């Protein structure tokens with residue numbers, strides 16, 4: 351397993367520019383040897399404009415970007431990619447496009463077998479996990495299944511939000527929604543990444559990075575908090591899922 | 593079409609008790625001749641406790657409640673129902689249970705053909721519409737389709753929340769999410785019901801009730817606001833969907 355993943359909660363942190371809060375971690379993650387990154391913009395409707403934003407940001411960090419929506423053969427683009435970045439937007443739309451274009455198993459193979467570095471942000475992080483059952487997005491379209499690329503054997507909830515006790519809104523809190531997920535049988539753990547946090551996975555080691563804590567929800571157990579720097583490798587065990 | 597519907601945004605309004613903010617409208621809607629209401633609690637995990645809450649509230653308004661989860665034959669319970677109430681919780685879990693128990697077409701028939709009064713709240717309102725594509729809930733389980741009971745030919749977004757410009761959270765606003773829905777082809781209008789509002793449908797007349805305005809999103813058009821009392825019957829036209 352040559353897996354290398356950078357799974358970011360959010361693309362933009364309050365007060366900052368696109369991917370600004372994690373630019374150091376991005377540069378460290380892709381390093382000196384990667385020259386070109388394959389960008390997957392399917393989570394947003396306007397893919398040209400999305401690709402422009404992403405290209406500008408990655409060029410400022412020293413990387414060229416190829417957006418897969420310009421490729422004649424997307425599967426071939428994944429087969430040739432040095433590195434992959436899937437951006438945020440609507441998770442259902444993104445996963446539906448990945449299935450329609452036969453990219454789910456191709457990305458999984460490239461990342462887990464060939465060691466192609468993979469970065470996801472927000473919806474791009476959701477689809478990297480075992481399933482999108484813990485996305486925050488609206489089901490505006492339906493993919494054939496909520497099972498996803500499966501680069502890790504657990505779920506992530508990006509943009510995790512603590513309950514605001516001053517709010518008068520009566521919809522479910524994020525914690526209540528994740529607790530409802532774990533009322534269902536055989537549901538995996540959910541790593542809830544607050545905005546500003548991200549998970550680095552290097553083979554079988556997982557480390558929390560960023561500026562905020564993460565909250566882990568496991569079925570039948572009280573939720574627990576982890577500080578940046580925490581070793582979360584235990585989440586990667588039990589990999590009968592591969 | 594003998595349709596009678598009361599579609600409520602939220603079960604509890606800030607500072608009030610369960611269904612307190614809409615109890616007058618409930619009493620007016622079910623009126624003097626209805627004695628028993630069939631309650632459908634599938635959106636929550638603890639259905640016994642849910643049925644107790646609902647029974648107490650409706651008894652205080654003069655109605656007896658039968659919870660369908662106690663019925664030996666749920667389809668038969670719908671066939672005999674004088675009136676139906678579907679409560680809130682997780683919309684995906686609710687719709688999956690309705691399909692598993694073969695209740696979707698049975699409820700549609702009872703309400704549209706036999707004129708059985710139907711009340712929904714939150715998730716119960718989502719499943720009453722054409723589809724659950726505009727639920728706010730997390731997809732903790734998957735129903736066979738997001739197509740729903742279809743008592744009206746449009747979508748509702750319950751618990752609609754205006755963007756809070758003081759928030760530092762960077763996840764999509766509700767308006768952005770609904771705009772993403774309308775980026776998809778052939779998507780129906782979405783009536784966004786703020787907490788405190790509800791839609792009354794009597795045959796082909798639809799009226800906004802409650803204490804807050806509603807916001808209407810139509811594909812390719814600017815969003816529009818409606819005050820309580822507004823006639824929204826135009827949303828019911830074009831009923832080729834039946």
Ligand SMILES: [Ca+2]
Nearest residue numbers: 439440473487
């Ligand atoms: Ca999103």
Ligand SMILES: [Ca+2]
Nearest residue numbers: 681682715729
């Ligand atoms: Ca709900």
